[in-house]
Amino acid sequence: MAGFSRKGAKRKDRFVSFIAASSMTGIALGVAALIIVLSVMNGFQTQVRDRMLSVLPHIELYVSGASHQEVLSNWRQVADKAEQNPHVTGAAPFVASQAMLVRGDKLTGVQIRGIDPDLEYLVSDLAQQMIFNDLSALKEGGFGIVLGNQLARSLGVTVGDSLMMMAPQGSISPAGFAPRMRQFRVVGLYSSGHYEYDASLAFVYYQDAARVFRDSGNSGVRLRITDMQQAPEVAYQLAGQLPTGVYVNDWTQNNKTWFAAVQTEKRMMFLILTLIVAVAAFNLLSSLVMAVKDKRSDIAILRSLGATPREIARIFLVQGAIIGFLGTAIGVGLGALVAYNIDVIVPFLENLTGQEFLPQQIYFISQMPSNPQLSDMVVIGITSLVLSLLATIYPSWRASRLQPAQVLRHD
Template identity: 50%
Template sequence: MKLVAVNKSKEKTLMSIFSRFQNIKQSLPFELFVGMRYTRAKRRNHFISFISLTSMVGIGLGVAALIVVLSVMNGFQEELRSRILGVASHLQVTGANNVLADWQSVASKVQTAKHVTGTAPYIMAQGMLSNGQAVQGAIVRGVLPSQEGKVSDLAEHMRAGQLADLKAGEFGIVLGAELAQSLGVILGDKVVLMAPQGQFTPTGVVPRIKQFTVVGLFQIGMYEYDAGLALINIEDAAKLYRMGDNVSGVRLKLDDLFLAPKISRDLAVVLSDETQALFLTDWTQEHANFFRAIQMEKRVMFIILALIVAVAAFNIVSTLVMAVTDKRADIAIMRTFGASPPSIMAIFIVQGALIGVIGTVVGAFFGVLIALNISTIVPFIEHLFNVQFLAKDVYYISELPSHLLWGDVLTIVILSFLLSLIATLYPSWKASKMNPAEALRYD
């Protein structure tokens, strides 16, 4: 076979690499050493370095964007959940036709159950509120002020007055801020509450009407409640809606809201000896569609932003294809020195994987940094450019919430690394199949 002259500078460089490798071969594998050497080396073709840098930056931006966006969506989900469950119950026990007799017995049984931290009775009904010409429909909830704080956070969201002002027999009412604004009332004003259940008189069916005094205003930050919920004392509700000693049900608060479905099943066994028909519902059933929509949106955003990482990762293919072409003489020399095709393939896998690892680590660092400090960064940007991303008169959540989950970060990092690794396989395989004689013939 005709010998091919080898470029003296390349031979000298490769001999230097092998000489250095012999000194450290006990601590570092050959493939890893050469792959790292190629990553650090100054290339004749600066375009390859530019593509490598672009790939790193793209992977870093994609990883950082994924972490920040998912953290913000987690923050919104947690914020909305806390606001909804600040009014709604984690779990509730109701009777047939919205009537529960002997609620004290039911409450005493469920109170001793594991994970239950508080119970409170309630009466739920619909009503029509009016003040002059202003008329507004609302959900009327009769509560026991002394126990309501055990199952809801309403007391923490009072803008005026307090729940304790709902005293039995005084017919006081606490309105949501939006509902009060619609009716045009403030603290101390009178509103008329009309119950849909009528009473029979010689002149026909007449709706039950009672005048209430506004003793408090609350604002949760959810329009559904702020514009459509009114609270009255449970005894006043029982008189107005003729419930007697009955209530609509018992509301429960749990120490872990995510255990609500399991605890609901457990309580069904505990209450199985009750003579009256009981129904148990938890917050995941009442607001299932809402939270399912948020979760679906989060998944879609993950897929869309993951494509950014995928596009950047597959830029590594271009980088390695050009690197293999640039290093074909080096590959041939290493093959003549005894390097096997799997070793050549591993060298370029290491080179491409390093690009992905560096981009992933840098992106994860900045993504976590931004996600943890977004409450500081966003106000600074708003002040700097004199803009407001979430206007208070449009959105109830005027601050951008963020909740970083390390599980999300780990998933994103693993995904980015795997995409980078997959992108190295084809060009590395092509390098391992290169014929040394053909590579040296034209060099």
């Protein structure tokens, strides 16, 4: 009979140990998943932002109430005023409008940017992103156009081909409305790595754009600043320094909806994945409750030998803290290992499964990015430890409330 009891006790100990190990594994997996997901979302946001700003300016100054030619004739005055701000490092004129590009039976709506090819390097990285020819191929009066590689592929054109550009503004004649059209020749291709822009953004010489669009679209000055993160503050300063009629837009305003959606998604993912850690913490609570129930006799003996309720509670607090700490440490290590090597892991899995995890047409970029942040890891680690410690309070309290006389009498 005694042998049977010892055998049953061993089985109970193994079961409790298994539950404790499961709790530790759950905490580790939850912490690792949280670190990996947030690192990927950070990397996604950084990659898209950097590629976006490689072709777009940090700040744009729009001049209202004047024609494109008037704005372009006086753009240097506005630029000189803006460059008095110490954060502004470069300025260049621009004309922006929407248009339709026609090639045979293919018709595509695009964003047209009229630029000065000699000054564009001051405000964007377009010159470094050219894959066929360079920006010097854009000449005033030459009506050349530089297309993104995805846009050129969808239209079926390459360097040297001609296409028709239709401006949104037209003219009224006895025959009806006639859109303004102009033939352009493809003189270069670029690739920014941002699918949306490579498929919908084209560049022409700014004076040619002014002639085609006349009163439609906007014109003004594009600016680059020392730190893109300070764009809202610099834009606010410029708004107070520039003359009336000049409007200031920074890149965070132009893309506010997208970045707000990413931040909201990041917060929601943090909450959802934190629930995984919380579930693991509840498993820890269950394992400690079972441990208290299994060790009732041992607790009673310790109390009879003089152990105080606080010392009994401390035993289970330490046990739960060790499980929570080990689970958190393993999770942080595993999460960091995957997050810092995701550029190797994901291509391996794609080659192994034959599936593309990040279609460029949907996610704008073709490679899985990762940007682990130490601050995120610290917050995740502290959150996991707090949840683990909270899970130990009730079992520890139950253990400290056991009465030795009642336990030993029933045993």
